[in-house]
Amino acid sequence: MINLALDIGKTATPESFLFYFLAPLSVLAAVGMLLVKKAVHSALLLAWVMISLAIFYIAQDALFLGIVQIVVYTGAVMMLFLFILMLVGVDSSDSLEENIKGLRLVAILSAVGFGGLLISLISRATFGRQIYGLAAANSGGNANGLAEQLFTKYVFAFEVVSALLITAALGAMVLAHSQKSKSQFTQRDLSISRFRKGSLKDAAGLPGSGVYALHNAVDVPALLPTGKAAPTSISAVLEARGDMIESSNFQLREEEEDK
Amino acid sequence: MAIANYLYLSAILFTIGAVGVVVRRNAIVVFMCIELMLNAANLAFVTFARVNSNLDGQVVAFFTMVVAACEVVVGLAIIVTIYRSRRSVSVDDASLLKQ
Numbered sequence: 001m002i003n004l005a006l007d008i009g010k011t012a013t014p015e016s017f018l019f020y021f022l023a024p025l026s027v028l029a030a031v032g033m034l035l036v037k038k039a040v041h042s043a044l045l046l047a048w049v050m051i052s053l054a055i056f057y058i059a060q061d062a063l064f065l066g067i068v069q070i071v072v073y074t075g076a077v078m079m080l081f082l083f084i085l086m087l088v089g090v091d092s093s094d095s096l097e098e099n100i101k102g103l104r105l106v107a108i109l110s111a112v113g114f115g116g117l118l119i120s121l122i123s124r125a126t127f128g129r130q131i132y133g134l135a136a137a138n139s140g141g142n143a144n145g146l147a148e149q150l151f152t153k154y155v156f157a158f159e160v161v162s163a164l165l166i167t168a169a170l171g172a173m174v175l176a177h178s179q180k181s182k183s184q185f186t187q188r189d190l191s192i193s194r195f196r197k198g199s200l201k202d203a204a205g206l207p208g209s210g211v212y213a214l215h216n217a218v219d220v221p222a223l224l225p226t227g228k229a230a231p232t233s234i235s236a237v238l239e240a241r242g243d244m245i246e247s248s249n250f251q252l253r254e255e256e257e258d259k
Numbered sequence: 260m261a262i263a264n265y266l267y268l269s270a271i272l273f274t275i276g277a278v279g280v281v282v283r284r285n286a287i288v289v290f291m292c293i294e295l296m297l298n299a300a301n302l303a304f305v306t307f308a309r310v311n312s313n314l315d316g317q318v319v320a321f322f323t324m325v326v327a328a329c330e331v332v333v334g335l336a337i338i339v340t341i342y343r344s345r346r347s348v349s350v351d352d353a354s355l356l357k358q
Contacts, residue, residue: 016260030275107281118270132312168329175336
């Protein structure tokens, strides 16, 4: 029996340099993902972890997976995450205070326990034979080798996964589709409702803003032929906001008319 | 450097992801932590493919990526739906079943 941790194929120096440079950085980024407040920063740190994992894949003779990791994960999945973050509000920062008392302590303690278990397990594991690496399996090219496996040994799983992809796309469309709770009024509906109101006063539509006044901006009520302001000529939103300007300011004054 | 170092890294990343799922409350961050766990498992698969001198591990990692993509699409759609009805993506707010 050969100890997995000690005797299996040692890697070449460049790869170990790469590992010792990138692995602490990716662990730091992963820890930072938990500590930063804003979800966008978490997403960027996760993207960094994924890119360094892609580099590890390529270093381990999994060229195709490394490229797919960058294209699918950092390209598509992380962009999807960022899109959703934009949808639900970028500045929705998480409050980091704990709701359940002692949850964080319990989580960290159990993480130390679980991680320690995994690590001690790996360090004690033994592997019965010599490691040769992937040179033979990749002799016809990594993508070719993977395709060969995928379309012969794993062809059924491949088909199932394609069905899963279609189902997921349909599911996402169904879930994200929002039905309008009430249909919008058409011009015809509005016209009918104007005539059904009982009086024909507004049947031709409400007066436009600024009509008959010296100032025709949208926030100035129209002046009726009687000289009075018509508040219905202003959008209800402007009125509620208090952005309405008194139209009497723009009215022709008696003394001006005299001159 | 022993190849097992990749496995240690994978174990550490997986554990960090698990802590994140428990500790964080923003549903999107929880989702990202799940992604981290899936990626850590993928690293172990790729490493074992190298140890075993065949490509089966890489094929499994490839399938994991596809399933993870499906999971993200559906999960994010659910998050958007919850956000539409509750105006919040905190996992603590969706607790109607408790009352």
